[in-house]
Structures are given as structure tokens and as C-alpha cells.
Amino acid sequence: MKLAATTTDHLTVHTAPVADPGDLVAHLPGPQALAWIRHGQGIIGWGEAARITLPGGTDRFTTADRLLRDLFAGADVHDPLRLPGTGPVAFGTFGFTPDSPGTTLIVPRRVLGRRDGTAWITTIGDDPGPLDLLRPPAPPGPLTWTDGAHTAATWQDAVATAVTRIRAGHLGKVVLARDLHATATAPIDPRVLLRRLADRFPGCYTFACDGLVGATPELLVRRTGGTVESLVLAGTAPAGDPDRARALRTSAKDHHEHAYAIEMVRQALTPLCDDLHIPAAPEILTLPNVLHLASPVRGHLAAHHSVLDVVAALHPTPAVGGTPTPTALDLIADLENMDRGRYAAPVGWIDARGDGEWGIALRCAELDGDRARLFAGCGIVADSRPADELAEAHNKFRAMRYALEG
Numbered sequence: 001m002k003l004a005a006t007t008t009d010h011l012t013v014h015t016a017p018v019a020d021p022g023d024l025v026a027h028l029p030g031p032q033a034l035a036w037i038r039h040g041q042g043i044i045g046w047g048e049a050a051r052i053t054l055p056g057g058t059d060r061f062t063t064a065d066r067l068l069r070d071l072f073a074g075a076d077v078h079d080p081l082r083l084p085g086t087g088p089v090a091f092g093t094f095g096f097t098p099d100s101p102g103t104t105l106i107v108p109r110r111v112l113g114r115r116d117g118t119a120w121i122t123t124i125g126d127d128p129g130p131l132d133l134l135r136p137p138a139p140p141g142p143l144t145w146t147d148g149a150h151t152a153a154t155w156q157d158a159v160a161t162a163v164t165r166i167r168a169g170h171l172g173k174v175v176l177a178r179d180l181h182a183t184a185t186a187p188i189d190p191r192v193l194l195r196r197l198a199d200r201f202p203g204c205y206t207f208a209c210d211g212l213v214g215a216t217p218e219l220l221v222r223r224t225g226g227t228v229e230s231l232v233l234a235g236t237a238p239a240g241d242p243d244r245a246r247a248l249r250t251s252a253k254d255h256h257e258h259a260y261a262i263e264m265v266r267q268a269l270t271p272l273c274d275d276l277h278i279p280a281a282p283e284i285l286t287l288p289n290v291l292h293l294a295s296p297v298r299g300h301l302a303a304h305h306s307v308l309d310v311v312a313a314l315h316p317t318p319a320v321g322g323t324p325t326p327t328a329l330d331l332i333a334d335l336e337n338m339d340r341g342r343y344a345a346p347v348g349w350i351d352a353r354g355d356g357e358w359g360i361a362l363r364c365a366e367l368d369g370d371r372a373r374l375f376a377g378c379g380i381v382a383d384s385r386p387a388d389e390l391a392e393a394h395n396k397f398r399a400m401r402y403a404l405e406g
């Protein structure tokens with residue numbers, strides 16, 4: 001475990017109610033932004049009271065959970081509100097595979113939150129000063145775009161290979177992704193991207209954590225006390241085409257793709273829950289760029305499990321991996337030509353009670369100075385057609401292209 005230089009072993013944490021701050025993004029004082037926002041509600045953070053960096057491993061979720069529990073257990077906490085997200089919180093990202101880089105948990109010095117008519121500020125350690133903007137964000141300016149690990153043509157070849165393997169009976173579904181690179185003329189400020197994403201995709205979870213920025217529609221798990229909720233997505237059509245929307249409702253290919261994800265979530269949550277509700281049929285989630293088949297799942301935990309315990313049971317779902325999971329992960333490693341890093345892995349936050357919200361890091365980019373690496377993936381089943389999947393990936397990229405270009 002690596003702790004930031006600013007860390008003391010003993011955290012002193014003060015949460016206090018504040019007047020409604022309004023727009024959360026506007027309060028981020030610098031580019032080192034931490035955020036989790038949906039419909040204007042959520043938490044933002046800045047400064048670092050502690051940073052935990054893990055090398056990865058299959059136990060990365062449970063190790064992170066244990067290290068945070070120890071850190072929070074030793075904290076001196078003054079929290080009159082005792083709501084999800086009050087008291088100390090860690091924002092986090094994980095690597096997609098046990099070997100992928102990027103497993104990092106950050107306990108910010110300041111957290112500003114607003115939910116259901118309550119707003120609060122949490123301060124760890126010395127008061128780092130007023131909420132004034134230190135550096136106002138500037139848009140990235142003109143961008144240069146280049147292909148990542150695949151060109152459009154070679155990625156379609158990879159999709160065709162996956163379809164052949166599926167038809168040969170090796171597996172039922174695999175999610176194949178590709179990356180794109182954007183280069184700006186100056187460092188990219190995540191706050192500009194957060195602003196655009198939160199405005200255009202208010203129903204998604206707009207997030208930023210250690211340079212990973214995006215707006216994901218997919219809630220892996222929210223834990224609030226004993227209740228867990230998840231929004232399982234798989235099956236996509238372009239937005240703005242009523243015929244395609246109608247077709248999505250009845251498409252055997254998309255329902256097939258969705259069923260794999262639902263079945264795995266059922267298997268993962270059943271041992272943890274004494275009551276689990278999965279709708280009989282998915283609904284349609286409408287976003288500005290795409291429509292998805294979506295199943296809101298709700299359960300009651302049978303025993304104490306932190307939100308990260310549930311994340312550990314769920315990741316990777318067939319919305320980002322495939323079925324069977326090990327075969328799909330091997331095929332992803334063979335065909336994608338890249339390490340996903342933190343793309344398609346859990347991103348979110350956890351508090352000292354074990355409550356929290358974790359999404360699947362989709363519709364996102366990895367920022368590095370003046371560069372951004374964007375990702376988009378598509379579920380491939382026996383009936384998938386490479387050109388359609390390329391078009392679907394293009395539509396999914398549109399969220400982050402808009403965040404970068406306006």
C-alpha cells in the first residue's frame with residue numbers, strides 16, 4: 001500500500017451540513033477532480049488525505065476494502081448526518097483484469113455532497129481553505145485524432161473472428177472494445193469534460209477519478225444499508241431512429257445479448273441476497289446517443305457485505321466480458337490488441353459504513369496531460385455483424401467526443 005505524502009495514519013474527519021451548493025461541477029477548484037454525479041446529485045472531492053495504490057490481483061477489490069476499512073476504523077469522525085457519502089469517503093478505480101494497471105483509491109481532503117435536499121461538506125485534516133476556484137477550466141481546443149490498437153477495418157476483422165468462434169460453440173458472447181486517441185495542444189482539464197457530460201447525459205453517472213473521466217449509464221451496484229441495486233445493460237440501438245427503437249424491443253439478437261448479462265448477475269447476487277428482484281423483461285433506456293436494453297435489479301443483502309464485496313462478486317459481468325467469463329476474457333486478450341486499463345472496470349466511491357455506488361467505467365477516457373484515450377465496446381453474439389458493431393462503437397464514442405470537442 002502506498003499512502004500519499006499528505007497522509008497521517010490518523011484521519012480527523014468533520015462533516016457539516018451546508019446550504020445547497022447548486023451545481024457541483026462548478027465547485028471543483030482544480031483539475032485533480034474527483035466526481036460522481038447524476039441528475040445534479042452526488043459527491044465531488046479534491047485534495048488527497050490518503051491514496052492507496054494496489055498492483056492489481058484477483059483480490060484487488062477485497063484488499064482495497066480491507067485497507068480502507070482499517071484506515072476509516074482508525075479515523076476520528078465527526079459526522080452528525082450519517083448518510084451514504086457523509087464522513088470519510090474514498091473514490092476509486094480498478095484495473096479491468098487482475099494484471100491491468102490503475103487500481104487506486106483516493107480519500108479526498110474535501111468532499112462536497114448533495115442529495116435529496118441535504119448538502120454537506122466533509123473536511124479531513126486541516127481546513128484547506130475556502131471553496132474559491134483556484135484555476136478556472138479552459139476547453140481543450142483543437143484535437144488530433146488517431147486510431148488506437150485497431151483501425152476500423154482490423155477491429156471488424158476481430159469481430160468477425162469472434163463471431164466464428166461463437167458459431168463454433170467456443171462461447172456464447174464476448175464484448176470486444178477498441179480505443180481512439182485524441183491529442184490537444186494543452187493539458188486537458190477534466191472539469192470541462194465533466195461539465196459537458198453532466199449537462200448532456202444527466203441520467204448517467206458522470207465520474208472523474210485520477211484522470212479517468214466519463215459518463216456511464218451502467219450502475220454495477222449501489223449499496224444503501226442492506227439494499228443493493230444494479231442497472232444491467234446489454235443490447236444497443238442508435239438514438240433518434242424510431243424504427244430501430246422498435247426493433248430493439250423485439251430483437252432476438254439483443255435480448256440474447258442481454259440475457260447473458262442478467263443470468264450472470266443473478267448467479268453472482270443470489271448467494272449474497274435473501275431477496276432478489278430481477279424484472280422478467282428489460283426496459284428501454286434512452287440516452288442522447290444510444291438506446292439500451294436495461295434491467296433494474298434490486299436485492300436485500302442476507303449478511304453484512306460492503307459495496308466492494310458486491311463489486312468483487314459482479315466484475316466482470318457479461319456487459320463487458322462475456323459468457324463463459326474465462327473463455328471470453330481469453331478471447332478479449334487475443335483479439336483486442338490492447339490492455340483495457342481501467343476501461344470497463346468498476347469506478348465509484350465507498351464510505352466508512354460500506355455504502356457506496358460503483359458504475360462500470362464505460363463512455364470514458366483516460367486523460368494524460370494533453371492526451372485522451374477513449375474506449376468503446378460492443379457485445380458480440382452469433383448473429384452480430386461487424387459493420388453494425390463498428391457503427392455501434394462509433395455511437396458510443398460520441399459521448400466522449402462531445403465531452404472533448406463540445
Ligand SMILES: C=C(O[C@H]1C=CC=C(C(=O)O)[C@@H]1O)C(=O)O
Nearest residue numbers: 233234235236319376377378379
Ligand atoms: C461495453 C460497452 O457497453 C456495454 C454496455 C451496454 C451495452 C452494450 C452492448 O450493447 O454491447 C455493452 O455491453 C461500452 O459502452 O463500451
